[in-house]
Amino acid sequence: MNCLADRRGWRLLANGGAIAAAVVTAFPIFWMVLSAVKPKGEVQSLDPRPWTAHPTLDGFRRVLGVDGFGRYFANSAVVALSVVVLSAVVVFLAAVAVTRFRFRFRTTVMVMFLIAQMIPVEALTIPLFFMFRDAGRHVPGLGLNTLVSLVLVQLAFSLPFGIWMMRGFVAAVPESIEEAAQIDGASRARILWRILLPLVSPGLAATSVFSFIAAWNDFVFAKTFIISATRNQTLPSALLVFFKPDENDWGGIMAASTLMTVPVLVFFIAVQRKLVSGLAGAVKD
Template identity: 70%
Template sequence: MTRPRRFAAEAVALLTAAVVAFPLYWMVLSAFKPEGEVQSDRPRPWTLHPTLDAFRRVFGQQDFGRYFLNSLLVAAVVVLASAIVAFLAATAVTRFRFRFRTTLLVMFLVAQIVPVEALAIPLFFLMRDAGEVVPAIGLNTLGSLILPHLAFSLPFAVWMLRGFVKAVPEALEEAAYLDGASRTRFLWQILFPLVFPGLVATSVFSFISTWNDFLFARSFIVSATENSTLPMALLVFFKDEGNDWGGIMAASTVMTLPVLLFFVLVQRRLVSGLGGAVKD
């Protein structure tokens, strides 16, 4: 690539990064602005009087800590469960030949096409009826949030991990069996570490979709507010007499921090995982 083209490509990349990062910058800036500057008719992209008042209002909410723990629990269960189930399912559809195998793979793709909003009402009635049989997954429970998110995370995770499993040579599996390794030992001690970058990549998407969910939390937690998740805490700052935009921005900033921390912890594995996802 010639120098002018490289310079142009870098300039476009920087401009794109700035456009993407600006809403995040404005969110954090508004969280630290005094209330008068946030409500001002002439907003400025800086502040000379930063304050923590908005964060004090956020952490001063009685149930904010409980909402945070609920979100953390739901996201952790969905990430771990989807990773394990997707790994086993991806291994099955890749290593074994069975009837309707291709149909099953196509169904995984079709499941990604259906909008989540279109399924919210059917899922509401499903969780309501299922709660009569298994109370742990009924409405107003954390199980009613975990199960749908798990169902929506699995198709994408299975399809993505399929490429990683297929990239592992079958000769390696045969050599392990010749050395006396059982199928279970090969699965967890050899295959699992090799596809672990793919598990990290799929876990990121599962974590983000679960952590930021508002639709299911609003639909399935009807009366038991103690089981609400963090996005529901934003509703406290929407008031009839006027929205507390400083509190909304501060709460949004707090919600963003776990996602950023998760990215920092898995960024190396994530890069290799996204690269391996295109292998087939």
């Protein structure tokens, strides 16, 4: 009886901690959405309240009325989805290479990936700016003021983390499965794409979430690399429209932030289902 009571006590404590963590995590999102639907007077009030009796969509109307908002949204989507697709392919192949094959400097390569994650983004922003500026002089379409520069830099920063994560998923797959497929006459490419890829799809989904969020929310590189071509700006840069010297439009800022959060939540929910169904579907195949 005492053991059962202790177990129930620990379970209640764990559930209480999980609920508290969920409330703390969800509160900023709740306040963001609440501020987006509050009237302008309530948003700027010195007596903030966690409710509003007069909800309004004026903040969203101001955001959607910004000239080029749809284009900025499309630019962010193009950059984020391109990074997700390219990083998924490169991360998968690189993880297989460093896990399944033995070659010289393999450990050195993995250590370099680890060191790359330790370098702060701010330390590389200026060098990357000059690199893309010089590259644009020799390769048209690769320099500043292009979405290609944003895709490449986000891809470079997402690969080290993704490879390290995928390495564990690939290593967890028994090599006997691949050996059995080879005995049955399957080629290396068939084993790679028809057998190994479905088995590690949950890990690939996890790395895709990281890549999508980092590329979608990027502000530093977008503001640094997109200087004069306003048509290539992304959503985080477009938020600066609501920051004014005399008075910031916090309702518009919160409305724009809410609209920016929706694609991230949709993408995460869609990929979360893959995390659960990926292994089951792979085993059935």
